[in-house]
Amino acid sequence: MLDRMQRLRRGAITAVGSAAAVVVLASCGGEGPHNSQNTLHPDGPAAHKILNLLTPFFWVAVVVGVGVLVMTIFVALRFRERPGEERSPVQTHGNVVLEVSWTIIPFLILAVMAVPTVATIFNLAKIPKGPNVIHVDVAARQWFWQYQYTDKGTGFYTANEMHIPINRPVVLSLTSNNVIHSFWVPQLAGKKDVVPGHPNTLTIEASHPGTFTGQCAEYCGLSHANMRLRVVAESESDYDAWVAQQQAPLTAAKVDQFTKQISSKWGCLSCHSVTNRSSGTDQVTATIGPNLTHVGDREAFAGDIYQMTLDNLTKWVYDAPGQKPAGPLKGWMPNFSKSGMTMTEAQQIAKYLLCDTATDPNSHPECR
Numbered sequence: 243m244l245d246r247m248q249r250l251r252r253g254a255i256t257a258v259g260s261a262a263a264v265v266v267l268a269s270c271g272g273e274g275p276h277n278s279q280n281t282l283h284p285d286g287p288a289a290h291k292i293l294n295l296l297t298p299f300f301w302v303a304v305v306v307g308v309g310v311l312v313m314t315i316f317v318a319l320r321f322r323e324r325p326g327e328e329r330s331p332v333q334t335h336g337n338v339v340l341e342v343s344w345t346i347i348p349f350l351i352l353a354v355m356a357v358p359t360v361a362t363i364f365n366l367a368k369i370p371k372g373p374n375v376i377h378v379d380v381a382a383r384q385w386f387w388q389y390q391y392t393d394k395g396t397g398f399y400t401a402n403e404m405h406i407p408i409n410r411p412v413v414l415s416l417t418s419n420n421v422i423h424s425f426w427v428p429q430l431a432g433k434k435d436v437v438p439g440h441p442n443t444l445t446i447e448a449s450h451p452g453t454f455t456g457q458c459a460e461y462c463g464l465s466h467a468n469m470r471l472r473v474v475a476e477s478e479s480d481y482d483a484w485v486a487q488q489q490a491p492l493t494a495a496k497v498d499q500f501t502k503q504i505s506s507k508w509g510c511l512s513c514h515s516v517t518n519r520s521s522g523t524d525q526v527t528a529t530i531g532p533n534l535t536h537v538g539d540r541e542a543f544a545g546d547i548y549q550m551t552l553d554n555l556t557k558w559v560y561d562a563p564g565q566k567p568a569g570p571l572k573g574w575m576p577n578f579s580k581s582g583m584t585m586t587e588a589q590q591i592a593k594y595l596l597c598d599t600a601t602d603p604n605s606h607p608e609c610r
């Protein structure tokens with residue numbers, strides 16, 4: 243009897259220890275509970291609606307889960323066979339009251355939960371209209387996000403880093419020309435799949451200025467985990483300033499430098515553009531790779547995985563597949579070191595990308 247108690251106690255200690263380890267290890271991910279991809283810290287109406295739905299359901303699930311667990315443990319202990327006791331269970335033919343009630347109670351719980359769930363789904367699917375709304379076409383590529391701002395007076399392209407003004411709904415039109423991806427910025431909205439041949443719409447909105455990171459949430463190939471993004475929410479005036487910067491074309495001399503010196507040797511223009519115009523003679527010609535017009539203005543590159551520094555860009559230009567695995571994917575940034583590019587040449591190109599495309603080159607210490 244004592245032996246059994248000891249075993250029971252040891253089992254309980256192990257269980258509590260394991261549970262504590264799970265909690266501690268889980269909190270190691272990211273930067274703790276206040277990391278920028280935490281659905282429990284929403285910063286926009288859509289994300290708030292989702293959390294408002296999730297919270298009561300979580301507690302209902304806790305009550306049901308704990309109830310079942312406690313009852314199971316109680317029954318196992320209370321009705322266990324004791325040493326020296328010889329007995330077989332009483333044979334019965336079911337229990338109508340019990341069976342009907344444990345069918346009807348879960349049905350009622352689920353039926354009640356369905357009402358706010360369906361209401362929230364319809365509410366989130368509504369596409370806001372009006373002059374307040376901002377529109378961005380999001381194209382998922384393997385593996386980065388291309389954005390085109392489509393409202394009147396805009397029309398420019400950018401990649402991975404999206405700027406939005408606070409307190410204004412931003413309607414994203416999600417398309418893919420390759421495989422299925424999923425656009426997810428946890429603090430601003432739920433996930434939405436990006437499906438080839440089936441454009442989807444997602445509305446995001448931020449209530450406070452800040453940088454909200456996100457990522458592709460649907461396995462889309464070797465560098466799926468390297469398909470991140472960030473949304474920079476800012477005041478209306480900061481946003482307007484950013485739009486003006488992105489719209490501004492590079493000087494003819496800078497475009498020539500890229501076209502006649504860099505691309506003529508390495509063929510960059512077959513995938514990238516250094517123009518941001520959606521019409522006219524100098525319009526965007528290639529959208530296979532990220533638009534490079536103002537790549538130096540972004541905080542990170544390559545699917546938002548590398549900080550925008552001269553060193554990182556140099557390594558990238560020299561041997562992109564070595565920096566971000568692509569596997570056998572065709573039409574991807576090649577390993578230029580294999581085509582004879584030297585580190586010095588790679589650094590010159592990186593310097594162009596960092597310093598000549600940036601609206602304010604002084605923001606990079608390497609350009610000063």
Ligand code: CUA
Nearest residue numbers: 423458460462
């Ligand atoms: Cu795109 Cu995963």
